[in-house]
Ligand code: COA
């Protein structure tokens with residue numbers, strides 16, 4: 001079947017389509033139907049089924065006689081370690097950790113925060129939770145203690161599993177002091193912590209609360225897989241919204257299994273046994289879906305890479321890993337390739353490796369700029385496939401289904417909607433707009449299996465953030481257009497979310513941090529265009545009258561504060577001190593206009609601006625920090 005037939009088959013009978021896709025999953029109790037719409041506009045999938053994620057990702061492959069196949073390749077240029085773990089080995093390690101967690105009192109439905117670097121133990125921890133029906137929430141290592149604390153208070157975990165350290169080029173990031181600080185700040189206290197000790201930095205353990213991973217699993221009895229209801233949350237993943245309080249995206253178990261399994265062949269065109277590599281981090285949705293769950297559910301070999309695209313040790317690392325491990329499909333964020341291209345513009349290092357195994361490269365997480373796509377096409381000679389998705393959906397909304405049919409690529413567009421997604425461009429009143437016109441990107445409800453049914457502990461916020469603006473639709477928060485051929489173009493976010501090196505961050509969250517500085521009277525944070533990272537945050541602060549600090553002191557304190565409160569991942573390094581911020585007459589800060597000035601783009605004077613002369617002051621301040629860039 002070709003794409004149009006597959007998409008048409010879904011549209012004609014979504015229930016039949018998703019029940020058929022569900023046949024690829026091992027059920028303890030099969031679902032009687034796919035979609036449950038009694039609580040519309042809240043929807044659920046495969047609600048009356050009983051199933052276990054870990055069984056489907058691990059045990060069933062062993063049961064099918066494929067225990068000796070490699071499940072995980074761990075390649076860590078920052079430590080020099082390369083190992084592989086077979087499915088049989090993985091089953092044993094996961095079952096023993098699950099048994100250890102259970103012996104400490106962890107049960108189905110309990111939450112577990114996982115704060116780990118890119119080591120196979122991160123996946124083992126996720127799978128061990130899934131094995132006993134515990135709900136994990138992985139927190140990215142680049143977040144600061146207070147961000148971890150916010151997540152501890154929201155998820156109220158019974159346990160926290162953490163690595164003793166992460167390794168960033170040139171420095172070791174000790175996770176344990178950050179964890180201790182987070183527990184100190186948080187109102188909720190976990191009952192126990194499991195610490196995976198790494199040679200690079202051994203953590204001090206708090207007696208009675210902290211347990212050594214190796215010690216625990218040594219004596220643990222393996223735990224069996226516990227079947228859970230289809231709508232049981234598999235995990236919570238926090239993502240940035242418009243405020244400092246992150247949104248806890250809930251991932252439902254059964255839909256997640258069915259949908260992710262479907263994507264592996266149809267979108268990524270890999271068969272069981274083949275090697276799939278997503279160079280991301282388990283702290284992000286790409287890491288959840290495509291480092292851990294989807295490749296394992298589908299019986300592929302996944303690569304856990306602990307390194308950077310450049311500098312570990314050089315810009316040839318990607319090519320080495322692809323060639324050494326026989327990677328067929330490779331997925332990363334455009335930023336990673338921009339970093340490689342900047343260091344090795346001629347692609348000289350590519351020539352050192354045999355990349356004949358590589359069939360396709362996939363990009364997502366941020367806008368894929370044409371220059372980078374063209375460079376990759378030219379240097380790699382394989383299809384470069386952009387696809388668009390979000391933490392909320394967990395997999396592709398709009399893409400190019402390489403396992404069904406390679407659709408013509410139009411650079412700048414992630415191509416066409418995948419089955420399950422009826423994507424529309426809406427005007428402010430919620431009316432569909434004609435081809436070529438810019439509007440809000442929305443998806444007609446229900447969203448397909450595996451997408452978020454709600455936000456953790458925040459159903460009201462879920463309704464307000466996604467379902468209220470356009471009744472009958474899911475509001476994506478992205479704006480764009482669809483052309484005459486149905487190709488989607490993503491142009492911008494409609495909220496205060498920015499995308500820094502493929503990492504989703506909230507400017508609102510950063511403003512909350514700056515506003516807490518005692519000398520800051522008022523502030524704004526905007527996302528300016530950056531050649532490498534796509535966007536970078538930039539702060540504007542107005543100082544309180546009578547502040548005794550110099551401007552430079554306040555600036556560096558602001559930078560330090562964002563690093564301490566949000567984390568180094570925010571890459572917040574530029575602050576301008578200004579007397580006033582440009583506003584509308586009703587007092588709304590004109591952030592979009594400030595972005596245009598910083599980017600050197602043409603802009604129309606907002607009709608509602610209170611005092612246009614302030615824009616000259618902003619331009620002046622920007623010039624001092626080198627914006628617009630040449
Ligand atoms: N633990 C602790 N700190 C971390 C971290 C982690 N897991 N990950 C990143 N950081 C820190 C970095 O050390 C850096 O700190 P610094 O300000 O002291 O230098 C900061 O957070 C920003 O990190 P990063 O975004 O990685 O920027 P970089 O300048 O070090 O590297 C790239 C630039 C382009 C190489 C890098 O951003 C990259 O590899 N991007 C790929 C994007 C990606 O995988 N996105 C995931 C979604 S698909």
Ligand code: AMP
Nearest residue numbers: 364365366367387388389390391490504
């Ligand atoms: P995250 O939830 O971190 O995956 O971020 C999702 C957001 O990243 C989307 O809402 C978009 O704004 C942006 N994004 C993801 N993929 C793409 C893409 N292929 N093209 C343009 N923007 C993208």
